[in-house]
Amino acid sequence: MASWVLSECGLRPLPRIYARPSSGIASLTPYTSRISRFQSDPLRVKPIGSRERKRGIKVSTPLKLQSVGEEEEREGEGVNGDGGEIGGEFDPGLPPPFKLADVRAAIPKHCWVKDPWRSMSYVVRDVAVVFGLAAGAAYLNNWVVWPLYWAAQGTMFWALFVLGHDCGHGSFSNHHKLNSVVGHLLHSSILVPYHGWRISHRTHHQNHGHVENDESWHPLSEKIYKSLDTVTRKLRFTLPFPMLAYPIYLWSRSPGKTGSHYNPNSDLFVPKESKDVITSTVCWSTMAALLVGLAFVMGPVHLLKLYIIPYWIFVMWLDLVTYLHHHGHENKLPWYRGEEWSYLRGGLTTLDRDYGWINNIHHDIGTHVIHHLFPQIPHYHLIEATEAAKPVLGKYYREPKKSWPLPFHLLGSLIRSMKQDHYVSDTGDVVYYQTDPRLYGSPKAE
Template identity: 25%
Template sequence: MATATAATTSVEDSSSTATKRGSNSASTKQKVTANLYAKDLNGKDFKAPDYTIAELISVIPKDCFKRDLIKSLSFVFRDIFFMILFGYIASTYIPMIPSKTLRFFAWSTYCIVESFPMVGLWILAHECGHQAFSEYGWVNDFVGWILHSYTGNPYFSWKFSHRKHHQHTGHIDKDMVFVPKRTKDWKKSRGVMSLSELTADSPLSSIWTLLIQQVVGFQTYLMIDATGQPHPELQDKWYQQFFASHFNPVAPIFDKGDFWFIIISDIGIAIVGYVVYQWIQIFGGFNCLVHWFIPYLLVNHWIVFLTFLQHTDITLPHYEDNEWNFARGAAATIDREFGFVGWFFFHDIIETHVLHHYVSRIPFYNARKATDAIKKFVGNDYRYSDENMFITLWKSLRQCEFVEGNNGILMYRNHNGFGATPLDE
């Protein structure tokens, strides 16, 4: 690792400007080392950003912060329209296909396509949680509660934990999702003292990990806070992990004042569960399976897929507390390309995620313009990739196993022989 220079700078996350214009950052003054370098997995120099959030926000055009309720609602109705349209086409024409095999593939294709606008509704609920949907807080929470409940996500529960993720993105001890293990913790999870005791993982092992992550990853995150921060007080028995559930109003991931909001979230999920039960009773299990349950599972797949790749890359850092601040954490994300589905159905959440971490209250339909502005300001600190995301998913799973560093910046390493050799402390 490259060592830090002796110079330090006071990097202030200004809450006056940030709060007024929509940043999640709290008012903090954090001294971090200026001109701090590390080596990424490719062996290339990585320099930690030294600008402040206030400086970055000042370059974003003011009209990007405008939240239009009518415009936002129009996207809700558009996504619902496509869900109904796809469902009508599938229900009308697929049963007419004479071949059972072809019907199976037709229904499978429909479930995938139907999940696209359903993800769109999930993302619009996510906008509500960040108050980016409109200028009216009660409207945001009401719409978000309905949309997230329908897509199987507890609205307030996820909103609160997700807010903490935004407040501490890239902080190795405080981030809330896809927190990588340090080398020693990763070795402990493998039951070894040294990386030399391990042989490279087989692709079959990686495939199994990938399947678990993509099929039930989001559910396990909601149920036991999987991939979040460890909860040592709950480690004695495996079932104690359920105490950290997003459905538990006294879970350690929540604050004391969150209790009744978590109950409201649970009520939303319970209502949807009852509706699904009635759906099955009236229209049959197969009807519910293809029109809601499988698309629901696919929504969770897409959310894990997007979130993992927004925060996991061989070029992205994590920080120790002494070298972290809000601006550095927000920059520890990456924009990717997902084509037509990404910008039309997924509302640019993939293509403008870096901007979203800097200022989460900018609505998605203004995010492209704001992204262009910050790209000019941050220069090389902006992370972007247009590599096929499915290829990147496989590469990231194999290459980004744990993080290590000796100067406050922690970069990804692995024991599979890809890229820079780990220190193996």
């Protein structure tokens, strides 16, 4: 099978950050510029295996940058203290004029408080809606209702995933056992291995914005991109195929990486995590067996209508939302390697998105920048925390475009990004997505 798998959500434990094979995507028209060498911030997390950065590294970028000079500048001050400004023009690839601690200090203390009763109320609400929708659709059982049911139930499956995602981060409650039990029930019900995904997703948060080490929709390097066969490239960047990738990613990850979220011996995990991974795989298998049993009881067609189609709608939501967290902005955003990467700079390349009516249904997961920097904050405090942090973030925060009741406007961002964002350069510590003009038969082929 062509290895067209797209990175989705994934992580690994904080003490274990390994260098990964390059897999990337850069800018439309590469320019080169010289980047000053910056000293490490005390809050910077440096991935193991990052290569030594050299002065004057060439950077693939769509922005027209001036030479910054060779003087060393401390991250947190930016160039000549301007923080992301070159000749009055904002450059998102430069270190910000603030620290992670500055952003943290701006967020009200109560935003960090986790209320398990409030969190459980969302679980009760969502589960009640899921069973109510299924019962109503089964009772009415007509072809006017089924398409509406599929869209609504698939969205509710996605809402269940987000609550399980909060359990994985520990933002659901301060009680580890409660988080684990609720997380397993929610994720297993929609065929997600809770611990396997939780661990790989933590790796994503600890390496966001890093070309090789990120685990969620990370770029393909030019070398890996060109090694893919034509069919694989087409599948990866032609809708709707990329929006169906998550189950395949869980089994085999993405091009340039190996491992499975179900295998305790996968290089996604350390030996002490084997028991957790086995537990989640057993729970996943139990749910899969239950579905097989239901197919015999109610018939495969009825199971298809009640569960399978909503499941694929959920997968499309997951891939859409997670992709747009990191892609599709009107201006190109950087990806990092080596010493140019830091936890803060990587997190600042994520994007907030407005989903209209869906914001409340999927627990404001579109409020993503602050969630990426501080995943411990409960979802019901993310909007307030973001508003408080905006004055500190300045231009590094990109205000999301307001949505109509349903977020159809985001389809344009998705389509544009799929046509333009294909790979990143194999070299350079600050890189941007580049376009393969041959992918869609353009006459501008190289």
